[in-house]
Structures are given as structure tokens and as C-alpha cells.
Amino acid sequence: xxxxxxxxxxxxxxxxxxxxxxxxxxxxxxxxxxxxxxxxxxxxxxxxxxxxxxxxxxxxxxxxxxxxxxxxxxxxxxxxxxxxxxxxxxxxxxxxxxxxxxxxxxxxxxxxxxxxxxxxxxxxxxxxxxxxxxxxxxxxxxxxxxxxxxxxxxxxxxxxxxxxxxxxxxx
Numbered sequence: 001x002x003x004x005x006x007x008x009x010x011x012x013x014x015x016x017x018x019x020x021x022x023x024x025x026x027x028x029x030x031x032x033x034x035x036x037x038x039x040x041x042x043x044x045x046x047x048x049x050x051x052x053x054x055x056x057x058x059x060x061x062x063x064x065x066x067x068x069x070x071x072x073x074x075x076x077x078x079x080x081x082x083x084x085x086x087x088x089x090x091x092x093x094x095x096x097x098x099x100x101x102x103x104x105x106x107x108x109x110x111x112x113x114x115x116x117x118x119x120x121x122x123x124x125x126x127x128x129x130x131x132x133x134x135x136x137x138x139x140x141x142x143x144x145x146x147x148x149x150x151x152x153x154x155x156x157x158x159x160x161x162x163x164x165x166x167x168x169x170x171x
Contacts, residue, residue: 009067012060013134019053020095020127022046024120031117043112047102050120054099057092057127064088077141084133091130094123 026046030039068081098120105112137143 007063007067007070009060009063010138012056012063013131015056016053016060016091016095017127017131019049019056020124023049023053024117024124027112027120028117031112031114034111047106050095050102051099053127054092054095057088057095061088061092071143073141073143077137077143080133080137080141081143084130084137087126087130087133091123091126094119094126098123 023046026042026049028046029036030042030046033039033042036042064085068085071081073081098116101116102112105116138145
């Protein structure tokens with residue numbers, strides 16, 4: 001398997017984020033604009049996106065578990081990792097429950113209710129909060145990065161001043 005430093009989790013987390021966002025957009029459009037000629041297609045697309053979000057949330061969570069146990073971290077970043085993990089477990093549970101409910105409801109041929117859309121939006125908010133906390137781990141705590149640049153080190157590049165940035169753009 002191709003080695004990604006430190007692991008595959010960062011590459012996989014974007015799928016449940018994108019799929020959950022698309023699920024909300026398509027299912028909401030299909031429910032709100034139910035008289036629209038493309039409403040049925042929006043609902044089918046939204047259902048596939050919801051199922052994809054649940055599947056990839058499960059995969060990302062599995063690889064997140066490996067990351068949780070393999071990334072070097074200190075006490076402060078460990079607390080942030082626990083918070084991210086807890087949000088992720090909530091988001092995963094919500095997506096799996098909604099996907100299961102949708103599969104069961106889908107056999108009846110019934111249109112999703114506004115309550116289902118509200119629960120889907122709530123699950124999406126859990127996903128977004130999980131993503132936020134994951135980004136905090138990388139960008140605030142520096143977890144999972146090979147090296148952080150030394151902002152105070154002298155560089156051979158053009159000097160940086162408050163007036164602007166100059167870089168050599170020839171390759």
C-alpha cells in the first residue's frame with residue numbers, strides 16, 4: 001500500500017464531508033421543490049450521497065482510530081484529539097442511523113419528511129464540527145505534519161516585508 005505520512009485518515013475525511021453536504025443539498029431541494037420536474041432525481045442523488053457519507057464516515061473513522069493511536073502528540077493536543085474523536089463518533093452514529101432509516105423508508109416509496117431533512121441538517125452540522133476540530137488538530141496543534149516551517153529562519157528567497165511578497169516565478 002502507498003504510504004501516506006502519517007496515515008490515510010486525512011485523505012479520506014473529505015469524502016464524508018462532501019457527500020454529507022451534497023446529501024443535504026439534494027434531499028432538501030427534492031423535498032422543498034417537490035413539484036419541480038427534477039425533484040425525484042434530486043432525491044435519488046441525495047440518497048446516494050447520504051449512503052456514501054455514511055460509508056466513508058465509517059472508513060474515515062476506522063483510519064482515524066489508527067491515526068489516534070499513531071500520531072505523536074502532547075497533553076494539550078491529546079485533549080483536542082479526544083474532542084475530535086467524540087464529535088466524529090456522534091457524526092458517524094447520526095449518518096449511519098439516517099442512512100439506515102433512509103434505506104428502510106426508501107422501500108416504501110415515501111417522500112422524506114421535513115423532520116428527516118432537519119435531522120439530516122443536524123447530522124451535517126455534526127460532520128462540520130468534526131471537520132473543524134480535525135482542522136484544529138492539524139493547523140493549531142501541528143499534528144500529522146512532517147515539519148513546520150521556521151518562520152524566523154533566514155531564507156535565500158527575497159526578503160519579506162510589510163509592503164509585499166516577491167518570489168522568483170521562473171521555473
